[in-house]
Amino acid sequence: MLKLKTLLIVSVTVTLYAGYADAHPASQLRDRSYYEERGDIVWEVPTEKKTIAFTFDDGPDQRQTPKILEVLEQYQAKATFFVVGDRVDRFPEIVRMELSKGHEIGNHSYHHPSFQNLGRDSILSELTKTQQAISQATGQTALLFRPPGGSYNQYIINISKENNLQLILWSWHQDTKDWKAPGVQRIVNKVLNNVRNGDIILMHDYVYNSSQTSEALKIILPELQKRGYSFVTVSQLLSQKDDQDHHIKVTQ
Template sequence: MVKWKAAAAFCCVMLMISSPSGASPAAGAKERKYYETRGEIVWEVPTEKKVIALTFDDGPSRKDTPEILKLLAEYDAKATFFIIGKHAERYPDIVRQEVEAGHELANHTFSHPFFNNRSSLDAMKKEIEQTEETITRITGQKPALFRPPGGYYSDRLIDAAKTFHYQVVLWSWNQDTEDWKRPGVHKIVNKVLRNAKNGDIILFHDFVAGQSQTVPALKQILPELKERGFRFVTVSELIGYDQVPHVNQ
């Protein structure tokens, strides 16, 4: 069994914009069930298979992403990286490394704005399109998934994503590690291991201001979940295990 080690907790502010805790509906948005039953937003996947999806937001970063890639390779884990376009432009070599290692790349906007009720449809589309063009230019592959910064969702956001044929993906509500806050390695590890279940989508970040606690947390999380029999798959692979039919309207 993995020994959980406590670490000092630090306060931190994202270099770009701090993420709020948990996915949030923008003003006027419908309840989660509405979008989930229509297959318009995925939070997690109901399955009897022992599979789980690790996701990393806001990268790539020069420091943390390569370390994460090494750990994932060690545990034969595939993950989904939700890429910020401006960071991809800065580190195209790391983006290509992610693809070469068999991971999935997804769209997380170009500059990480929060899409609240004041955001225009055109502004959303521009952010999505810029990142799509950047990732496609670097890798030759068009992403299939989109995650809005901060998890803000609305009908307008869904319309913007549909314009580019994206599936909107958030994360399991019990698996927001809040690692961007640097709450302490123990808290990150505890959040994941206490709540892990089949079909979870776990939220991490591979870009964190200051000294990231994500990498040391993963060193405890990955071997423990593997010992429990979990297999680490990309989000697109996980969606393929969905056992609940949706009504698309």
């Protein structure tokens, strides 16, 4: 009788877990290499060139974004701005300014919720409304998407693909945590002490009551230039991977 009860409990548990896994794709997550090899998610780009991509989340902001744009322009740096849709609706002129200076715009959701807690319809709404906000402000469509907090599951990956959006995260060793306003030097040290070819660096152009990001860039950019680095958009960085893959195939 005890064995029968145990078998029933195990059977019910397995059935319930299977149902949970079907309903919650986050439970089916595989390791990073699986998604990288398939091109589902990009954390960084393997390249022999000394190029890196700075990315800025959570903007646009009427005070901090122009300061960051000014520093980037001073050092001929191009970057990618992952914008929040409701802020695009409030500050469309700043998004247009980003594009006019040769930077790239990516989708970072409309309200910046935690996607892990959202169903398919809500995720799709967040993406679609932001695409519409970007299009209305600039006449262009974003090709890149970064989920708030970097959270992802199979729903998020599938919806990104269905909407022709490449899911972009960041190099694990290049999370500056500037959103915590940890101090200019800590932001500087994080980038300079860990930089590698093909890095995607995570920063923010909207941090409440803080200008540490723009101040840190004034130190980071000239130092990296001295080391021979150039600064490109994420899409430009991705094209270098395609070029390198093509070169490897041709020479084999």
